[in-house]
Amino acid sequence: MGKTSIVVNMGILLASRGKKVIVLDADLGLANVDVMLGIAPKLTIKHVLDGQCPIEDIVLTGPAGVKIIPASSGIQELADLNPEQQISLVNALDHFDGDFDYLIIDTGAGISRNVMYFNAASQRVIVVATAEPTSITDAYALIKVLRKHYGIKRFDLIVNNVTSKVEGDHVAEKLIMVCDRFLGDVALEMLGSIPHDKSIPECIKEQKAFVGVHPTSDATKRLARIVGRLEESTKTSPGGNLQFFFRKMLLNQAKGTSHAGYRVHGTY
Template identity: 40%
Template sequence: MPAANAPIASQVPLVPVRSIAVTGGKGGVGKTNLSVNLAASLALLGKRTLLLDADLGLANVDVLLGLSPQHTLADLVSGRCELDELILEGPAGMLVVPAASGRRHMAELQPAQHVGLVNVFNDLQRQLDILIVDTAAGITDSVLTFCQAAQDAVVVVCDEPASITDAYALIKVLARERGVDRVQVVANMVRNPAEGRALYDKLARVCERFLGDVSLNFLGAIPHCDWLRMAVQRQQAVATAYPASASARAIAEIARRAARWEPPVAPRGNIEFFVDRMIRQGAVA
């Protein structure tokens, strides 16, 4: 295996990376659990997967996976380390970029600094297929920027009025302020698949009525699952700890759908993760 800083790009051209931002409007809907297990499930499918913890002020991906990072994004922002030095290996060979928890200055970064965090991924000399971005809750600039910079925004909803309301608010702001016109929806903590579909339909009706230019797609539903709770307590991904559980199987199906999405072929003309790889690919083609 080449050293972390080896000039891999000069040996083998770096392939374009499909980037997927997982968000949810409000906290408590399970977006970080989905991010962690979606990344693990994609890695199990053979996809070279990197998980970015982009909840800059209240990060917990490392806690969910029982990892002990030596450096976090706070060190990157302060200039104490490079992006490649942050990367940890998680379950199934997935890679993780950890953020810091309880660092108020990270939660209060300026918009230009959020753009800078997106652009720093252009310097990463690793072969990857998919980037999963776990955003913070709410409609802050960091959430909007990371969703805008990804090819796909996945909005997690659960069967609570506040979850539907906040998901709609997030989708509206993404569409009106950032030009995001396609959103994937995952229904979480449902009793059965029909409940998940009904939850999606409820959100889709509201968006169709008031946001006619936004396309929603139902990506899947994840059931209530005691095995998932047990995996969280053990600081493991349910996808690897209990792969036969209902939640792990549901997330594996979502991963299979996401794995079929094609890598980007050209930049869209705005802020975007790994944009240099797309430009180089276009020049080669």
Template identity: 45%
Template sequence: MATDLPLVFSITSGKGGVGKTNISVNLAYSLAQAGKRVLLLDADLGLANVDVILGLMPELNLFHLFHEDAKVTDIICDTPYGFKVLPASSGVSEMLALTTAQKLDLLEAMDGLEDSVDYMIVDTGAGINDNVVYFNLAAQERIVVLTPEPTSLTDAYALIKVMKLDHGIEHFKVVVNMVPDLASAKEVFTRLHRACDHFLSGVSLDLIGFLPKDPGVRKAVREQKPFCLVEPKGLACSAMKGLARTVQGWDIASNLDGNIKFFWKKLLFRS
């Protein structure tokens, strides 16, 4: 990267069940395998499952940061896969909607990590609730995950619409999951692109990759390991490595686009 600041990007979706967390985990793994320092933030605060997919049992999570004064450095846990995880809680109603003070507390807690991270991946929840919007605003880039299901497309459009009309966010990356080939991925992407182009003037979408259907993915989920570790020669892993190379070609945006960001103090000073 052209700067020593971390690149923070969210992986998000309008609909649940599109493979968002699995993509987050394997992208973290692939970037770590490329020698990058990666922190994966589980931002699905009320229904966290990064730890489940990885077979982790963290003692602390973000609940303890907000309610028991734990330090973020105490919460971050190592994985056997070369990257770190900042876990969240599951089934805790107090985490479903962060207060303004808690949002600022999280930003400040993260501020001391910028020198130890190259990439921070923010695995958001699904939908358009306040937490999802907040974490997408705090990221510098946003990857929207789609599948061929019609509900995935309509819900992705709804998320993009909220981000555009309510917060002025116009640029989104797109990854299409669970498709047989590139042609199918382009077909799904085109449907979303047409809707945005027709109804949301100014929105820019960029198809940055797709993940094919691969039985190795299901096998890895059962084993609670990254599929790029379980099936390193599989089709999904090959596609994921390509996505990781694409991400490594990104740079930090040169402006703050009017929205709060992780590591915002450093960004402010360089702007």
């Protein structure tokens, strides 16, 4: 279950619990969310940014009623939004203020301007890592840049594709230790781990949501527990509405999010 698959299935689990959820595919030049669910959008975020239609015209409905804002595939100019496009996107997203309980953003891999822009604006940043050394290094790199350049001190962690809970805990301990040693004031909270499941790639090939096809699997149960933890902690988290998100996006744009060029993979 990759990063995008986790986002999609988390959204479906939240929606199935009666929450109003919208997923923004923020890998703007390489659409993945709609592809994963077998949905073919006629309009995408590019049409909105080009002024061809309002954002409500591009919204898709997925399993359990989760809403999706689709990205465009193979559109190079969307891979690095300019300031005017950023403001245009903020203004478009403002249409949904008050309509949803959760806005879940699936960013692209790397530490490009787009990735930093969306992460820095979010109320919570969830980092997805595996037990592979390169993935752990990439996760730390993302945390380091967000801390150094954007002042973000709190992160959540999901360890993916583990062989056991012990392995997941070990990865979390490694990351926490490195953050404590080199970043000092960063708080990294382990939300949980998701076990390897050979059925997940099959669902991806069939373009079906894993939690719907295998609702009683260990992977679904683990992800459901993670979603439950997020729900509980969100109840006590300050400043969680969409307007807060928009203000942070505009603030980041005003600062000039110029820390592009760093690239990592396997993080969210």
